[in-house]
Amino acid sequence: MSQATRREFLASATVAGAAMALGSRSAKAGPNERVNLCVIGVRGRGSSVGKGFAGLPEAQVTHVCDVNELLLDGYAKQIAEVQKTTPKTVQDLRRVLDDKSVDAIVVTTPDHWHALATIWGCQAGKHVYVEKPISNNIFEGRQMVAAARKHNRVVQVGTQSxxxxxxxxxxxxxxxxxxxxxxxxxxxxxxxxxxxxAVPDSAVPAGLDWNIWxxxxxxxxxxxxxxxxxxxxxxxxxxxxxxxxxxxxxxxxxxxxxxxxxxxxxxxxxxxxxxxxxxxxxxxxxxxxxxxxxxxxxxxxxxxxxxxxxxxxxxxxxxxxxxxxxxxxxxxxxxxxxxxxxxxxxxxxFSDIPHFKNFLNGIRSGEALNCDIEEGYRSxxxxxxxxxxxxxxxxxxxxxxxxxxxxxxxxxxxxxxxxxxxxxxxxxx
Known part of the structure; x- marks a missing residue:
């Protein structure tokens, strides 16, 4: 076996083995159960990603979270139109992490929140789908990999290609x-x-928690x-x-x-x-x-x-x-x-859906991730x-x-x- 082939085999075996462990430790989702998701960050990319997950039979968006509470009810209704059930709305992601009914979080916040949300999610026992780039800096990326490995969580990076x-x-x-x-x-x-x-600084808009943002x-x-x-x-x-x-x-x-x-x-x-x-x-x-x-x-x-x-x-x-x-x-x-x-x-x-399904299958059945957090870190x-x-x-x-x-x-x-x-x-x- 060549060095490159051996490295590919070991990497895929490691990811697959970790994913199998992760699936067995998931709070609720088994091979035939839906994965309960919370979408964190509902503007822009978060809007389409959340609705993409909501449309899959393997998933159910049970919570939506955003620091701007004025956006939450409207987005929850959009999700309900896709999956026929209305998710709960939460402004502070820490409340989601405390909820044991949530199996995984989907992190579609601005980049500076990707690392901490992922680390907190792993520490709380949640699996994580995190949009690219995984972090604001190199140190954060390393800590994300460490958190995923220590807590045996499925962490997929949103490089859908x-x-x-x-x-x-x-x-x-x-x-x-x-x-x-x-x-x-x-x-x-x-x-x-x-x-x-350039625009001048101004007052914080109503409904926005600027400290959390x-x-x-x-x-x-x-x-x-x-x-x-x-x-x-x-x-x-x-x-x-x-x-x-x-x-x-x-x-x-x-x-x-x-x-x-x-x-x-x-x-x-x-x-x-x-x-x-x-x-x-x-x-x-x-x-x-x-x-x-x-x-x-x-x-x-x-x-x-x-x-x-x-x-x-x-x-x-x-x-x-x-x-x-x-x-x-x-x-x-x-x-x-x-x-x-x-x-x-x-x-x-091109479609995002195969990547979303790969993440869900990693949780449900131990399928190897196509872009595990360590691969996402390297890129x-x-x-x-x-x-x-x-x-x-x-x-x-x-x-x-x-x-x-x-x-x-x-x-x-x-x-x-x-x-x-x-x-x-x-x-x-």
């Missing part, structure tokens, strides 16, 4: 050796984002840009678009290359189109990751000012081998061999490292054994934060 059949077909082509030695993968995020003009982030006055769309582009809460959309394609690129941790990271980035607004994260990035153990390089490109696609895909991945290359996106893939001949092409309809780590290289303005070296940046105190200081008041990220799980 891992469950899409056409991506699985693409991975088989890569593993077959048909492309020869794949020395490079490229992931890209090219789209047109709207700008975030801030959670483990530093304390600030209420600002519409922090609370709404703009939080993604502020380092206290978001990870820029590299962590937001880019992590999907970084995950596929890393999966295809069959690599774990890079040793060297370089980033050239800037705010080119969004200069003068309140966004802190770059709108333009070119990041390279070196994986010497596989003689491979991963390149990430980002342009948030481009109203056009690159190579047929708004967000995509390319794998370049000595015998051919493969382009892939959510709409399909294309295999190109010598003399630029397209030898095979696949179109696909989110790439986004964190690329952003750190941008923030300190120099190349970085990463030590996989210590999970730290070598010889750079400034960069290492940005890999964690302790949290705030009652929202501390625990140092020891």
């Amino acid at each position: 891992r469950s899409a059949p056409h991506y699985g077909e693409m991975i088989k082509i890569l593993r077959s050796g048909r492309l020869g030695h794949v020395h490079m993968a490229k992931a890209w995020n090219s789209q047109l984002r709207r700008r975030v003009p 801030q959670g483990p982030a530093p304390e600030h006055a209420f600002n519409a840009n922090r609370f709404s769309y703009g939080w993604r582009w502020l380092w206290d809460y978001g990870t820029g678009d590299m962590g937001n959309d880019g992590v999907h394609d970084l995950d596929i690129a890393r999966w295809g290359l069959d690599v774990d941790f890079p040793t060297e990271i370089q980033c050239t980035g800037d705010k080119l189109a969004f200069a003068g607004d309140s966004q802190e994260t770059p709108d333009t990035q070119f990041v390279t990751f070196r994986f010497p153990q596989k003689e491979a390089v991963l390149v990430y490109e980002q342009r948030l000012w481009s109203p056009y696609f690159q190579e047929g895909y708004e967000n995509g991945v390319a794998f370049y081998g000595t015998e051919g290359y493969l382009l892939a996106g959510r709409a399909g893939w294309k295999l190109v061999e010598k003399r630029n001949k397209v030898v095979e092409e696949k179109s696909a309809q 989110t780590l790439l986004a964190h490292l690329g952003n750190l290289a941008y923030r300190v303005g120099r190349p970085l070296k990463f030590d996989a054994k210590t999970q730290s940046i070598v010889g750079d105190d400034e960069a290492n200081a940005l890999t964690k934060r302790l949290g705030r008041k009652e929202f501390l990220i625990p140092e020891v799980i």
Whole structure:
């Protein structure tokens, strides 16, 4: 058995074994029972994810939770239209964790809450589906993995492409050796984002618990840009678009290359189109990751000012081998061999549902997860490292054994934060 094959086998066996243990320890859900879910965060992505789970026979959304209580009744009614039963509404997620009838939580909050909600959920005996990126920083991600392992919980990361059949077909082509030695993968995020003009601080809106919304982030006055769309582009809460959309394609690129941790990271980035607004994260990035153990390089490109696609895909991945290359996106893939001949092409309809079902089956029957928390950590780590290289303005070296940046105190200081008041990220799980 080759080293790569053995690693894949051990990883899948570990996840499957853990999932079987998790399923047996679930509060209620067995192989033939519905999983009782609470959706935490009902705006934006949370709205569609919650309704997606509600539409599955394997699940029942029994609770919905959001810091803005004015949103809860309306969203509960939307869920009821899908599953015919109305979930309870809760403003403070800690009340959900105390409820033993809840088997699992679905974390679709802003990024700065992903880690603590997941850790608390595991500690409370809940299984967790957490949207990407898994964390606001590297330390939080490590603690999430530790919590899942210590408490034997099923924790699935919302990188839904891992469950899409056409991506699985693409991975088989890569593993077959048909492309020869794949020395490079490229992931890209090219789209047109709207700008975030600065606005003054203002009073906290009625119905909103601003203290809970801030959670483990530093304390600030209420600002519409922090609370709404703009939080993604502020380092206290978001990870820029590299962590937001880019992590999907970084995950596929890393999966295809069959690599774990890079040793060297370089980033050239800037705010080119969004200069003068309140966004802190770059709108333009070119990041390279070196994986010497596989003689491979991963390149990430980002342009948030481009109203056009690159190579047929708004967000995509390319794998370049000595015998051919493969382009892939959510709409399909294309295999190109010598003399630029397209030898095979696949179109696909993308859906989140297989990924949701995989999570539920992990709880109910011990099915191996397609993106367990540790896999999600490795891919989110790439986004964190690329952003750190941008923030300190120099190349970085990463030590996989210590999970730290070598010889750079400034960069290492940005890999964690302790949290705030009652929202501390625990140092020891």
